[in-house]
Amino acid sequence: MNLTPVLEMKGIGKRFPGVVALDGVDLEVRQGEIVGLIGENGAGKSTLMKILGGVTERDTGSIEVAGREVEIHSPREASQLGIEFIHQELSVLDNLDVAANIFLRREPTKGGPLKMLKLIDRKRIYAEADHYLQKIGLDLSSHTPLSKLSLAQQQLVEIARALSAGARILIMDEPSSSLTLTETRRLLEIIGELRTHGVSVIYISHRLEEVREIADRVVVLRDGRNAGLLERHEIEHNTMVRMMVGRDLEDFYIHANGGGNREPNWFGVNRLRTLRYPQHAVSFSVGQGEVLGLAGLVGAGRSEVARALFGVDQTIGAEITLAGRPLNIQSSQDSIAEGIYLVPEDRRLSGLIVEFNIRENITLPGLDRYSTGGLVGKAKELEKANEMCRTINIKTPSTEVRAANLSGGNQQKVVLAKWLALSPRVLIFDEPTRGIDVGAKAEIYGLIRDLAREGVAIIAISSEMEEVLGISDRIAVMHEGRITGILSRDQFSEEAVMRLATGGER
Amino acid sequence: MKKDLGIFVLLVVLCTIVSIRNPSFLTPENLQNTGRLIGAFGIFSLGLGLVIITGGIELSVGSMMALLGVLLSIMLTEWRWAAIAAILACLLLVMGLGWLHGLLVTRVKLQPFIVTLCGLLLYRGLARFISDDETKGFGSVEGFESLRFLAGGNLLGVPMPFVLLLIISAVMWVFLHRSVFGRYLFASGRNEEAARYSGINTRLIISLAYVIAGGLTAISGIIFAFYTNSISPASHGNFYELYGIAAAVLGGCSLRGGEGTVIGILIGTALLQVLQNLVNLLDIPSSLNFAVMGAVILIGVLADQFFSQRRNRKQVALLRESAKADVTSANTATSNNV
Numbered sequence: 069m070n071l072t073p074v075l076e077m078k079g080i081g082k083r084f085p086g087v088v089a090l091d092g093v094d095l096e097v098r099q100g101e102i103v104g105l106i107g108e109n110g111a112g113k114s115t116l117m118k119i120l121g122g123v124t125e126r127d128t129g130s131i132e133v134a135g136r137e138v139e140i141h142s143p144r145e146a147s148q149l150g151i152e153f154i155h156q157e158l159s160v161l162d163n164l165d166v167a168a169n170i171f172l173r174r175e176p177t178k179g180g181p182l183k184m185l186k187l188i189d190r191k192r193i194y195a196e197a198d199h200y201l202q203k204i205g206l207d208l209s210s211h212t213p214l215s216k217l218s219l220a221q222q223q224l225v226e227i228a229r230a231l232s233a234g235a236r237i238l239i240m241d242e243p244s245s246s247l248t249l250t251e252t253r254r255l256l257e258i259i260g261e262l263r264t265h266g267v268s269v270i271y272i273s274h275r276l277e278e279v280r281e282i283a284d285r286v287v288v289l290r291d292g293r294n295a296g297l298l299e300r301h302e303i304e305h306n307t308m309v310r311m312m313v314g315r316d317l318e319d320f321y322i323h324a325n326g327g328g329n330r331e332p333n334w335f336g337v338n339r340l341r342t343l344r345y346p347q348h349a350v351s352f353s354v355g356q357g358e359v360l361g362l363a364g365l366v367g368a369g370r371s372e373v374a375r376a377l378f379g380v381d382q383t384i385g386a387e388i389t390l391a392g393r394p395l396n397i398q399s400s401q402d403s404i405a406e407g408i409y410l411v412p413e414d415r416r417l418s419g420l421i422v423e424f425n426i427r428e429n430i431t432l433p434g435l436d437r438y439s440t441g442g443l444v445g446k447a448k449e450l451e452k453a454n455e456m457c458r459t460i461n462i463k464t465p466s467t468e469v470r471a472a473n474l475s476g477g478n479q480q481k482v483v484l485a486k487w488l489a490l491s492p493r494v495l496i497f498d499e500p501t502r503g504i505d506v507g508a509k510a511e512i513y514g515l516i517r518d519l520a521r522e523g524v525a526i527i528a529i530s531s532e533m534e535e536v537l538g539i540s541d542r543i544a545v546m547h548e549g550r551i552t553g554i555l556s557r558d559q560f561s562e563e564a565v566m567r568l569a570t571g572g573e574r
Numbered sequence: 575m576k577k578d579l580g581i582f583v584l585l586v587v588l589c590t591i592v593s594i595r596n597p598s599f600l601t602p603e604n605l606q607n608t609g610r611l612i613g614a615f616g617i618f619s620l621g622l623g624l625v626i627i628t629g630g631i632e633l634s635v636g637s638m639m640a641l642l643g644v645l646l647s648i649m650l651t652e653w654r655w656a657a658i659a660a661i662l663a664c665l666l667l668v669m670g671l672g673w674l675h676g677l678l679v680t681r682v683k684l685q686p687f688i689v690t691l692c693g694l695l696l697y698r699g700l701a702r703f704i705s706d707d708e709t710k711g712f713g714s715v716e717g718f719e720s721l722r723f724l725a726g727g728n729l730l731g732v733p734m735p736f737v738l739l740l741i742i743s744a745v746m747w748v749f750l751h752r753s754v755f756g757r758y759l760f761a762s763g764r765n766e767e768a769a770r771y772s773g774i775n776t777r778l779i780i781s782l783a784y785v786i787a788g789g790l791t792a793i794s795g796i797i798f799a800f801y802t803n804s805i806s807p808a809s810h811g812n813f814y815e816l817y818g819i820a821a822a823v824l825g826g827c828s829l830r831g832g833e834g835t836v837i838g839i840l841i842g843t844a845l846l847q848v849l850q851n852l853v854n855l856l857d858i859p860s861s862l863n864f865a866v867m868g869a870v871i872l873i874g875v876l877a878d879q880f881f882s883q884r885r886n887r888k889q890v891a892l893l894r895e896s897a898k899a900d901v902t903s904a905n906t907a908t909s910n911n912v
Contacts, residue, residue, distance in 0.1 A: 380770055404773035412771055421765040423832060432761055433772040435754050443752050465892060473890055486772065 074099045074134055074268050075120075075151075075237055081128035082115055089115040091292045092129070095270075097237060102259065102269045104283030104303075106276065108312055108505075111289040113272050117239050120270075121153040122146035133237075150236035154226045154243060160214055162222075167197035167210035170229045200228040203265075204258050220251035224258065231267070238262065238269045244278060246366050249570055256282050274532070276308050290314050309534075331356040331391075335408075335494050335525040340386035342372040345549025349385075352544050352551060354494070354525040359516060361540030362529040364569045368546040370529045371413055374496045377527075378410035379403040390493065404433055407493030411483050411500060413529075415476075419483040422472035426464060427453035429471050430485045437490075456485035460515060477508025484515060495519060496527045501535065513539055533562050547571040578838045580877050581824055584870075585845045588852065596855040606733050608851050613735025614725075614797045615817055616843040620746050621790030622818035623839040627750075628763040628780045629831025630679060630686035632787050634693030635818055638668050639795040639811035640701040646799050647710035650718065657721055665792045671697070672788025676781030694815070701807040711804040718800070725800035735797050739840075742790065747836040759783060764832030820867070821846055824874045845870070 075097040082090040090112045097103050107113050118124040120131070122140040131138055133149050140146050143153070160169050168175075176193050180186035197210035206224045214222060223243055230238055240259070244252040259269055259282060273279050279286060280303050288296040288311040296311040298304075334356040339349040350373055354360045362370045375381035377388065379397045388395045390406060397403045403410075412418040420429050431438050431449045438448040453467040462481045464474065471482055480500070487495060500516070501509045516539060520526055530536040536543060543555045545568035553568040593599045618635055625632045642664050649660040671693065678689045712718055727734045750756040761769040762776040769776050799805055823829065824845055825838030849870055853863050 378771075399775070400770055400773045401775060410771065417765070418767050418771045421761055421768045421832075423764050424761065428757065428761075432757070432769070432774070435757055439754050442754055443748070444754055444757055465895075469889060469892075470886075473886075 072099060072135070073097060073132075076132040077116070077120065077129065078132075079129035080116060080119060080126050080131075082112075082119065082124065082126055088292055090119075090126075093289065093292070093294055095287055097268045097270060099236075099268055100263045100266050101284045102263065102271055102282055104279035104286040105270055105272045105289070106274075106279055106286060106308060106312060107289035107295070111295075111312070112292040113289055114241070115292075116289070117153070117241065117270070117272065120146065120151060120237075121239060122151075147233055150234055151239065152230035152233055152235035152237070153239045153241070154223070154230060155241055160222050160225060162213075162215040164214060165210065166201070166208070166212050166214055166217070166225055167193045169214055169225055170197045170200060170210070170232050172229070174233065196232065197228070200232045201225075203231065204228050205261070218251070220247050220255065223247070223255065227258065227262075231262075231265075236267060238267055239272070240269060241272045242274065243271075244273060244275060248365065248367065252278065276305050279303070279308070280305060288312055332358075334358075334391055336387075336389040337373075337377065338387040338389075340373060340376060340388070341384040342369060342376050342549070343382060343384065344372045345369050346384050348549040350546075350549075350551055352554065354527055355541075356525055357520050357523045358541045359520050359526045359528055359539055361536040361543040362527055362546065363531075363533075363536045363543050363565050364546035366531060367548075368569065369549040370546050371498055373546075374410055374412075374498050374527070374529060377403065377408065377494075377496060380410075404490070407491065408496070409433075409487040409490070409492050409494070410496045411480070411487065411498065413498040413502070415479055415483050420471045420479060422479075423470060425468045425470050426457070426462065426474075426482055427467040429482050430456055430467075430489055433486055434490045452489055453485075456489055460485055460488065461511060475505070475508075477504040477511070480504055480508070480512065484512070488519075492519070492524050494525045494527070496529070498529045499531065500528060501530075501532070533565065536565065537562065545569050578826060578835055578841060580881055581826070581838065581841050581845065581874055584874060584877070585841055585848065588845065588848050588870075592848065592852045592855055599851065599855055602731070604851070604855075606728065606731070608847050609736040610726075610733035610801070611735075611850075612844050612847045613733060613737070613739040614794055614801060615814075615821070615847060616739040616840055617735070617742055617797070618787075618791045618794035618814070619818040619821040619839055619843045620742065620836065621787030622815065623822040623825065623827050623834050623836075624746075624750070624759070624783045625686070625787045626819070626822050626827045626829060627759055627831060627834045628783045629766070629829075630780065630783070631690060631819070631829070632672075632675070632784065632791075633687065633690040633815050634671075634675075634697055635787075635791050636811035636814035637694045637697035637701065638671060638788070638791050639798055639814060640805065640807050641697040641704075642668055642792060642795040643799040643802075643805035643810050644701045644705045644710050644807050646796065647712060647805060648704070651710075651712060657718060661721075661796060664796060665789060668792035668795065669785050669788040672784040672786070672791075673781060675788075676784035679784070680777035680780050698807075701810075705805075705807045707807060709804050709806040712800065721796070722800050725797045735801075738793070738797075742793070743836055743840055750836055755779070755782070760832050817843075817846060820871050824871055826878060842874075845874070 073096045077093070077095040080090050080093045093112065093116055095116065105113050115124060119126045120140065122142045122145050125141070131140065138149060140149065161172070171193055176189040176196065177186035178189045194210050201208065201210055204224055204227055206221060206228065214225065217225065244255060247255060256278060259271070262269060271279065271283060283303060284300055286298040286303050286308060287294070288308065290312060295314065298307065332355045333353040336353040338351045340351070341349050352360065364370050372381060376383045376386065377397070379400045379402050388397060395406055416422055427449050430453045435444060438445050438452065450467060456462065457464060457467060460481050462478050462485065464478065471479055474482065500512055504512065516526060516528065528536070528539060537560050541557060543560065543565060544551050545553050545555065545565055547569055548571065552571060555564055598604060622632050622635060646660055646664055649655040649663065650657065675689050675693060678684045679686050724734050729737050750759065758769070758774050758779045761772070761774060762779045766776050798811065802810070821842035822834060822839050825834065825842030827834030827839065846867065849867055850863070853860060853866055858866065
């Protein structure tokens with residue numbers, strides 16, 4: 069490894085109106101080095117990388133690439149400096165083939181006077197694409213349509229694209245978030261091999277195990293400042309967590325169980341089979357006032373279970389009981405009538421109508437309660453919306469603000485307010501705190517706890533290990549459509565959950 | 575209401591220009607005739623607007639009117655049905671077609687553009703086949719005075735179609751902007767998935783929009799049939815769907831769905847009719863008719879875009895102000911917690 073830095077960011081500062089996103093952050097990357105960049109949501113990782121990638125302009129500080137001070141005003145300028153960004157959401161075009169994706173906007177051409185009119189040199193584009201695929205060890209033809217590739221393979225195609233563009237610094241933002249365990253292993257191997265090509269990688273991930281395994285150094289950010297720097301031999305899970313959070317986790321999560329399981333099998337799910345995993349039947353139950361965590365890897369079928377219980381997905385069969393009474397849930401109207409509600413995974417797509425204002429979002433599911441003779445009573449709506457804003461602390465100047473203009477945490481509170489206004493009996497959370505800052509996270513946990521205390525049965529799907537261990541009374545772990553185990557409080561440990569989540573035995 | 579102000583100003587400016595350049599714009603005859611057309615076009619445009627608010631489109635309006643006109647003529651003059659029976663039959667038929675469209679869109683999940691494009695071709699063809707491609711009319715047969723009055727009569731000097739439009743608009747306004755159904759319609763059009771996750775039966779709501787659009791198309795169709803008094807199946811109602819779409823879009827409906835107002839659609843319809851009138855009165859070559867309309871619609875939509883972006887910027891600025899105040903208080907709060 070070469071010790072000369074290829075990248076030095078010094079004293080980077082960025083203010084957004086009302087918020088200091090970055091306050092004098094330093095980041096140094098050496099050639100052929102993998103730097104883990106970690107921190108909680110809102111710590112400033114994304115802003116820092118957007119500045120490096122030329123998406124956002126910095127207010128203060130300097131950037132040096134290969135010892136030369138540079139200004140980066142656009143992604144194109146970043147690319148010219150050898151900085152390539154691989155985004156969390158893949159930016160590949162799945163209507164084209166692999167080669168076309170690798171060389172998009174840089175197609176080898178021949179003939180013709182103007183760039184747009186030139187013909188694509190088909191022989192060269194496929195030959196070169198194959199070469200890069202080989203380099204990253206992806207064993208397929210560059211003629212393959214991208215849509216035929218798995219997510220993991222598509223990610224590798226993105227890496228090939230970055231390499232073919234002459235990347236010297238690769239920024240990877242949560243590359244493993246939608247990969248299976250084996251795919252992640254393969255990705256990590258390939259990233260490791262990039263070192264030998266002299267490529268440096270800035271690896272952003274919430275999965276600290278991966279970071280521990282792969283990073284040469286770790287830079288920790290917290291609240292827009294450097295919170296620590298760990299050399300290879302210092303990288304350890306607990307140290308990273310402590311630096312990220314800045315306090316001990318026990319203070320953060322307070323167990324939900326307030327009511328002490330008043331009625332153990334209050335909400336029962338028996339032999340539920342979803343369309344995605346028709347061969348497996350899922351059974352579990354939640355007590356009144358209990359928080360059941362639903363853990364597992366992405367794709368384990370947890371969200372499918374949640375959507376089936378809420379009636380928005382069809383099921384192949386299920387026996388659902390609530391307070392001893394069998395329910396027949398065919399649509400979300402049925403579940404809502406029973407007081408079973410879902411706070412969905414993607415709040416901007418399924419949880420909210422972002423163009424609607426806060427009031428309209430909150431009253432939407434129970435609109436008839438605020439209406440007389442089919443006409444909506446705005447005064448009643450306002451009263452309820454204001455009440456909800458007060459009780460769960462939605463920070464907004466008025467209830468007439470469009471949901472799109474709220475922060476993630478406040479949006480999530482609006483989704484929650486929709487259901488709290490209708491007095492829930494069973495509340496299902498799918499990734500309750502995804503993309504939410506620390507402060508709002510703590511508030512959501514508090515609300516979950518209060519709801520449980522009031523006797524609501526709660527199912528909380530979470531991919532964040534600390535969260536699921538922190539808020540649950542019991543944890544059901546799923547793996548490829550099956551429940552592989554249900555852990556009680558005294559059996560809780562990261563290892564136990566991980567073993568079950570990867571299909572192992574208890 | 576603020577949103578409709580821009581296009582309303584455009585309408586007033588156009589009217590002023592025309593009346594200055596050619597005072598005959600303000601003669602009772604011209605106003606009555608323009609009002610009559612605004613009424614006839616406005617009624618079905620409201621229906622089209624409803625469908626557009628669901629994020630859909632209805633392209634078969636003109637063909638439905640041709641089919642309806644032909645059938646109405648046959649029922650009244652050949653089969654000698656009672657007027658009320660014929661009207662009910664027409665209403666039910668076209669609402670049924672709307673229901674079919676809604677079903678194909680929401681249950682079979684076909685794209686609205688394709689469903690209604692097929693309708694456009696299908697109903698036109700049927701109209702021509704049923705009538706043997708011959709022009710149908712109501713001739714001088716006695717007994718349709720009440721129907722003729724709907725299209726050609728005046729109430730206290732106000733053309734009947736305009737009166738009908740006002741009544742229907744009032745109902746539609748309450749329906750769309752004050753009722754639970756209206757809120758559900760906007761929700762389903764904006765974000766069908768989130769609406770479904772809020773327990774709204776979006777398929778029913780969207781289908782209903784097509785049914786209502788069918789009903790309003792039928793009413794307009796009956797007016798047009800008696801207004802023209804002769805229905806040539808190959809050309810009756812040609813392009814009417816495009817007038818309706820243009821009126822809705824001018825009036826602030828977004829083809830992405832979830833946006834639009836009754837007042838906006840009304841002003842949009844009026845604007846289009848005044849434009850037609852302007853071309854006639856100002857001696858602009860009638861070959862430029864469509865070009866003028868296209869240009870004005872483009873200007874209207876551009877202005878709307880400009881104003882709505884500005885409004886949103888204002889709201890964001892307001893939020894940032896209040897966030898600034900919050901940050902300081904939140905900072906003290908979290909430091910207390912830790």
